[in-house]
Amino acid sequence: MRAKLNAMWDGMTLIPGRDCGGCTVCCLVPTINKPEIQKLSGARCRHCASTGCTIYDARPPVCRSYYCAWRTVDIFSDDWRPDRSGVLPYVETEGISEDFDLATGIGLMLVGHPHRIVRQKWFQDFVVTGVTSSVPLFLSLPGPRGHQAATVSLNTEQMLDAIARGTVKDALEAVVKILRGWDFRPAVITYSGNDVSEPVATDGV
Ligand code: SF4
Ligand code: SF4
Numbered sequence: 001m002r003a004k005l006n007a008m009w010d011g012m013t014l015i016p017g018r019d020c021g022g023c024t025v026c027c028l029v030p031t032i033n034k035p036e037i038q039k040l041s042g043a044r045c046r047h048c049a050s051t052g053c054t055i056y057d058a059r060p061p062v063c064r065s066y067y068c069a070w071r072t073v074d075i076f077s078d079d080w081r082p083d084r085s086g087v088l089p090y091v092e093t094e095g096i097s098e099d100f101d102l103a104t105g106i107g108l109m110l111v112g113h114p115h116r117i118v119r120q121k122w123f124q125d126f127v128v129t130g131v132t133s134s135v136p137l138f139l140s141l142p143g144p145r146g147h148q149a150a151t152v153s154l155n156t157e158q159m160l161d162a163i164a165r166g167t168v169k170d171a172l173e174a175v176v177k178i179l180r181g182w183d184f185r186p187a188v189i190t191y192s193g194n195d196v197s198e199p200v201a202t203d204g205v
Contacts, residue, residue: 001133002102004075012072019071023083024048026068029111029142031187036060036194041187042145043197069106079122086112087123095153096136105136109149114141114180118172128168131159139175143184145200150182 027048032039037060039045047055053063069089070076082088088109096105108126110117117123130137131154140151152175162171 001075001129001135004073012067014067014071015074018078020052021081022050022052023081024050024052025082025088025111026066027053027063029088029109031148031189032062032196033187033189033191034060034062035191037062038189038191038193038195038197040146040189040195040197041148042142043200045196046198047196048198073106075106082111086110086117092136092138095138095151097153097155100134100136100155102134102136105138106130107138107140107151109140109142110176110179111142114176115173118176119169124168124172127154127159127172128163131155132163139172139179141176141179141182143182143187146187147184148187150179150184152178 024044027045028043029041030039031041032045045053047053047059053059068082069091070080070082073089073091076089079085080087080089088111090107090109092105092107093103096103108123127137134155137154138151139154140149142149154175158174159168159171162168
């Protein structure tokens, strides 16, 4: 895993033969705060249809340049496509301790049912491989609409202990519990003029 991460961070390239297909997770989950487009976290972009972006050829630069780690980092199998796995993997560049010799890490944002995901062996195996290889790994949970996500490091003494004891599932469930109890902060949107956040559906409207 470390060798592939080092190679990837020499420059972003897309994994050949892999495309977004019917996934639109990044048109829903993140905040977008750019001069040309703004969107609240958790609000679907109003240009997003079940078939994908309806303004694909004219989509803004931020949408042209963004790819999740499933598209760019060759450490995830095809099954990790975010809409299928419930995990949005991303390259994390902030909050990396100087104890690591890698300057970037991997964040795993749980966009599906958190407990169901962390109980899966494939997910636990990924965490074990990352943590035991000293790859900076983060577990993240989206906040409510318009709020920032909660994120914690998985490279902890508790996780190493859980790996040694074979109790990784319990340790991950404990982390999910912490994330669910997070004091989610409002996301900051500084630009205006093209808010594409789909309105919240209300009865009778
Ligand atoms: S989350 Fe990844 S796979 Fe899904 S639409 Fe965005 S870039 Fe494509
Ligand atoms: S404009 Fe951007 S965020 Fe909106 S649907 Fe198209 S690609 Fe997604």
